[in-house]
Amino acid sequence: MKKIPLRVIFVSIIALALLVVTVFMARRLIVNHSFVSAFDKGDYQVEAEKSLLTMNFPESYVPYYNLGNAAYKLADYNSAISYYTKALEMHPSESKDCDIRVNLALSLCDTIDFYHLDSQDKIDTALFILYKARDVLIENGCAAEAEGEQGHDPEAQQLKEDIDKMIEKLKNPDQNSSGNQQNNNDQSQDSDGGSSGSSGPSDREKKIQGELEGKKKDAMEDRKDQQGSLEKYSDFIGGDQEGGPGGDLDGGDGDGEGGGSGKQVNPW
Missing domain, CATH: 1.25.40.10 (Tetratricopeptide repeat domain)
Structure with missing residues (x-):
């Protein structure tokens, strides 16, 4: 054999x-x-x-x-x-790392219900999440931490700056509503000045109620702006890749193509 x-x-x-x-x-x-x-x-x-x-x-x-x-x-x-x-x-790869970080940061931010931050505990939790999302973008230099500097990914940098604005609004809500509150006070004073010269309890109640309504309206506008800042990004999750759908998975060129979403289209 x-x-x-x-x-x-x-x-x-x-x-x-x-x-x-x-x-x-x-x-x-x-x-x-x-x-x-x-x-x-x-x-x-x-x-x-x-x-x-x-x-x-x-x-x-x-x-x-x-x-x-x-x-x-x-x-x-x-x-x-x-x-x-x-x-x-x-x-x-570095470019895909930043794409993933942008999407991760967006996912973290979208767990926040900006319309119902009606207690300090909820605001503190929202701030914790926003800082975490911010750190995700800064890591590996996708976004720059210092104001005025630029990271190596424009989408990450823009999102980080938007998150900074959200953090500032949550930390200093009185500053955001001070302008409108002053207008409300001026209107109340004008109304008081136009009365018969006396300011009874009903007038004071109306003034206080007006100030409260103004603060509530300002807070809702801030929440709406913050939610809108995130919603403008949502359509860019899952955009086309540079290599087209179903790109290389064989690792031949080593550039990380092949995901269902890749480089985000710049929404700004």
Whole structure:
């Protein structure tokens, strides 16, 4: 009986291994491409994308990034935070790192209900979250910490500056409403001056009520502005990538393409 040469066995093993790798990579590309195509149509097929978490290589951040984008679009911000955090642990490239950080910061901010910050505890919690989102953007230099400086990602820098404004409004609400409150006081004084010269209890009650209503209105306007600052970003989660839908997952060029969302389109 003639023996099979070792060289033939060796070549056969290599060929079989290459076939397995090819099938594995082809499946990842197909699943990812299908996810991105459905995502662009508003259909978030997360189950198929979750299957890529098993034997998750190369570009291990991609499935977590995609799942984070889907969770964000579904308003499941806590899950989005978890997925984006995991994506950052997979060591994405510098440009993708900043994209993920922008999305993570947005997810953190969107857990805040700006319309119902009606107690100091809620305001303190909101400030804690905003500072955390700010730190996410500053880490690795995506946004610059010092005012007047620029980080290496414009979207991260703009979001960080918007978060700084939100923090300032929450920390100093009286300064934001001082102008309108002064107008209310002036109007009250004019009204008092136009009376018969006496200021009875009813006049004082009306003045106090007017000031309270003015503060409440100013607070609601501030909350609306803060919520609007975040909403302008939401449509840019899941934008097209530079490499197009379902880009390289084989790690050939090492630039991290292949996620369901990539570089955010500049919304400003």
